[in-house]
Amino acid sequence: MESHVYGEQLKHCFAQYMRYLISRSPYYLELKNDREEENLQIYYTNLYFPYYGRLKNMRLVLYGAGYVGKAYYYHIINDKEAELAAWADKAFYKFKDFPHDIISPDEIKNIAFDYIIVAVWDEKAAVEIRKELVRKGISEEVILWNRTRKMHLEL
Numbered sequence: 001m002e003s004h005v006y007g008e009q010l011k012h013c014f015a016q017y018m019r020y021l022i023s024r025s026p027y028y029l030e031l032k033n034d035r036e037e038e039n040l041q042i043y044y045t046n047l048y049f050p051y052y053g054r055l056k057n058m059r060l061v062l063y064g065a066g067y068v069g070k071a072y073y074y075h076i077i078n079d080k081e082a083e084l085a086a087w088a089d090k091a092f093y094k095f096k097d098f099p100h101d102i103i104s105p106d107e108i109k110n111i112a113f114d115y116i117i118v119a120v121w122d123e124k125a126a127v128e129i130r131k132e133l134v135r136k137g138i139s140e141e142v143i144l145w146n147r148t149r150k151m152h153l154e155l
Helices: 007-028 067-079 105-110 123-135
Strands: 059-063 083-088 115-118
Touching: 007 067, 059 067, 059 105, 067 083, 083 105, 105 123, 115 123
Parallel strands: 059 083, 059 115
Antiparallel strands: none
């Protein structure tokens, strides 16, 4: 892969595919985990992360701690292309047992960051979050949202 013109992209795709295979192994091996929903490294790897290679060395605020947010969190901390400066959610108080502190959106303005990634499925929700952040004085240019999708890879 290294000698290929798209070597770096191929390495990312290969790593993403391997994570997917590992994520599916408990299902196919019929392994059980009492806290499976909290095991982010296995459970949330089946979403495509639309920012590979685009935010290298950036400090990111992840906004959203639902299904998409958990998947993005996993990719950010494991890919190590960017730094997770903070993780925010309106219902931050519900996530006390997570592996990373989740802050109130009101605290974002006190964080040094380059971009905010809005990690939600719904475009309408993303638009509302963007409006809310702009009302709080955050520049619209640093707020990112891309439609994500599940990886549908056949084994």
